[in-house]
Amino acid sequence: xxxxxxxxxxxxxxxxxxxxxxxxxxxxxxxxxxxxxxxxxxxxxxxxxxxxxxxxxxxxxxxxxxxxxxxxxxxxxxxxxxxxxxxxxxxxxxxxxxxxxxxxxxxxxxxxxxx
Amino acid sequence: xxxxxxxxxxxxxxxxxxxxxxxxxxxxxxxxxxxxxxxxxxxxxxxxxxxxxxxxxxxxxxxxxxxxxxxxxxxxxxxxxxxxxxxxxxxxxxxxxxxxxxxxxxxxxxxx
Numbered sequence: 001x002x003x004x005x006x007x008x009x010x011x012x013x014x015x016x017x018x019x020x021x022x023x024x025x026x027x028x029x030x031x032x033x034x035x036x037x038x039x040x041x042x043x044x045x046x047x048x049x050x051x052x053x054x055x056x057x058x059x060x061x062x063x064x065x066x067x068x069x070x071x072x073x074x075x076x077x078x079x080x081x082x083x084x085x086x087x088x089x090x091x092x093x094x095x096x097x098x099x100x101x102x103x104x105x106x107x108x109x110x111x112x113x114x115x
Numbered sequence: 116x117x118x119x120x121x122x123x124x125x126x127x128x129x130x131x132x133x134x135x136x137x138x139x140x141x142x143x144x145x146x147x148x149x150x151x152x153x154x155x156x157x158x159x160x161x162x163x164x165x166x167x168x169x170x171x172x173x174x175x176x177x178x179x180x181x182x183x184x185x186x187x188x189x190x191x192x193x194x195x196x197x198x199x200x201x202x203x204x205x206x207x208x209x210x211x212x213x214x215x216x217x218x219x220x221x222x223x224x225x226x227x
Contacts, residue, residue: 058214101164101208102215104215
């Protein structure tokens with residue numbers, strides 16, 4: 001049981017290049033999320049998928065696209081990378097709790113630098 | 116617009132002392148308030164959570180205090196240890212939505 005896995009762990013891109021961040025979970029969760037973490041900004045939601053086949057914008061979606069490939073996998077694509085997208089990216093998954101809670105399980109993160 | 120305001124951004128506590136992190140919110144629809152702990156180089160992990168129908172929840176050395184009328188909640192770490200050094204995020208969720216809004220985080224350093 002690996003939980004949430006992310007690839008790659010590190011990536012350096014030049015401005016204008018594109019790339020896809022991969023995320024997979026093996027907990028049979030319906031909901032999946034992409035966050036970015038920046039100093040002094042906390043965790044900001046980029047996109048989320050409440051269930052397979054649905055995706056919705058979060059707080060900071062500009063410059064990103066997502067694909068919920070199946071129940072396990074949720075990818076994040078940068079079509080034309082910009083230095084402002086230098087960040088640590090986290091994928092997470094969750095399933096509603098019996099008491100209405102929502103424990104999110106996070107992956108180890110992808111550290112992206114755009115030069 | 117920050118829906119969950121967290122303070123302080125950084126905190127230094129002596130070993131054995133009490134660490135206190137505060138959060139405030141405006142949205143009265145929030146009904147689930149988790150705290151996440153993140154060690155350097157790792158993803159956040161759920162530490163403890165509370166619902167607004169209780170005023171306090173304790174798990175070991177970690178306690179959440181919740182003040183519904185003031186729309187504030189706080190994390191207390193008793194007998195703080197160097198191993199507690201991490202970044203702590205408060206968060207909130209509303210109703211049937213699965214989205215969680217996070218605070219900006221508090222970097223805690225416990226010194227020997």
